[in-house]
Amino acid sequence: MKTRALTSLLVTTLAVVILPGCSQEPAPTAIERKVLLQGSTSWDGTSYTRYPDAVPELSLLKLKIPANTELNWHKHPTPNAAYILSGELTVESRDSGQVRSFKQGEALAEMVDIIHRGKTGDKPVELIVFYAGSQGIPLSE
Template sequence: MNNYSLKALFLALVPLTLQACTTSSAPTGIERSLLLQSSASWDGTRYAHYPDSAPELSLLKLKIPANTELQWHTHPIPNAAYILAGELTIESRDSGQTRRYKRGEALAEMVNITHRGKTGDEPVELIVFYAGSQGIPLSE
């Protein structure tokens, strides 16, 4: 599936998702599970604000090999991830704080805080949703 198809699918699902999330009961036959709702990252740091330009949403599926240590990086925009397979440990460089996430868990990522992820003995597969703006990188 190409990027255009993924964006079209995502945009087609947004109204249904918003309806299910904002009504007291979901339409018949639809199961609703709130995976994550947060105004702070996993380490408790509150999100300050969104970019001041038109929004651009990005949805990525990542596969990280087993026993991989990612490079230190930051995200300039809010994002959240859902672990499809494996276990991922996230470490903050400055505080040394760590937290492990496993299959079926969601996490609110850090913004403008240097961190990295580490996989264990199994590969990790995750979906990451970024709420940014055109021209703003997803990570640095």
């Protein structure tokens, strides 16, 4: 009888102590950090010159652009950056004629006060865009 009770106690103790640890994922040991984009120029090398003298307003957008889409010519009055989640986006400057393509996993520093547009290819594009703007100033014009 004592052996049976001792065995039962041992099995219960092992189940309480060992089994919970077996089913859990190991805790991460460090924060992973990867700088996706850092700089003071847009993708075409134009330097950012100033911020508007207004109250800051941050905007973070997730955009989905259909395949074979050509966006309208536009410009941004404040700095912004994009991260391509999927697809490929080709950006072109109207005045300089410069063209550059960005694909999944790449980041781009957008142009400020330069007229440009984006084009998608045969696949849709999904991207996250961060705007460091100011209250009352549109994200694009």
